[in-house]
Amino acid sequence: MFELDESSSIPIWLQLKNRFIYLITSGFYKPGDHLPTVRGLAAEVEVNYNTVSKVYQSLEEDGYIVSKRRQGAFVADVSDKPGVSANVLAEAVTVEYLQRCQELGLSLEDIDTQFTAALGAAKAKRERETGVDNAKEKGVSRGHIVHFPGSEDDSAERATGNGA
Structure with missing residues (x-):
């Protein structure tokens, strides 16, 4: 614990x-x-x-x-204590994490890359352990590119207001 x-x-x-x-x-x-x-x-x-x-x-x-x-x-009973919640604590931990990483010399971009990779690994681990892809469970489709009518060549026309 x-x-x-x-x-x-x-x-x-x-x-x-x-x-x-x-x-x-x-x-x-x-x-x-x-x-x-x-x-x-x-x-x-x-x-x-x-x-x-x-x-x-x-x-x-x-x-x-x-x-x-x-x-x-x-x-103690902290239910009526202002600001006491898991979200508030998570925010404090996140701020401390950022400060510690910057003290180690990491840039915000380096921290973002590291955190994103760790978050992705944690999600993959959860999916392996539970055997459930939460996106599929919720009916969300991932990895599909939707192409709308028209080609990339007419994007300039749309940007100037001459296209659909």
């Missing part, structure tokens, strides 16, 4: 915090759910106790969790 990428330029504590926010805003964790103890989670994900403590403190400051002395940490 908590996969951390130690080779990422995103700090471990921020990866962990973002994952918690996603799990809370997506409904995996419900309001009132008891979260793992700081020590237990630190052992589970093999990070320093202080790292997990920092994550919990930050989540509490942002209103995602509530700590109760000697009882632990519990998920």
Whole structure:
């Protein structure tokens, strides 16, 4: 549930915090759910106790969790919190992704190419795993070129208003 990428330029504590926010805003964790103890989670994900403590403190400051002395940490009700949704979190992650890629020296065009390739690979993987082509399932046809009456030679005439 908590996969951390130690080779990422995103700090471990921020990866962990973002994952918690996603799990809370997506409904995996419900309001009132008891979260793992700081020590237990630190052992589970093999990070320093202080790292997990920092994550919990930050989540509490942002209103995602509530700590109760000697009882632990519990998920807060964030349903009425403005801007809390998977889309808002995805937007924040996307902005951070762009910043990190630019810090690595990539141009926006390089980032676009890389992201498009990764998105295409993810879609292909999903189709392989599910065995369903979502476009076919929805009745959408792909890969067909529709030619309208007239040839490419008369495109100049149409552009000047002399054609159909």
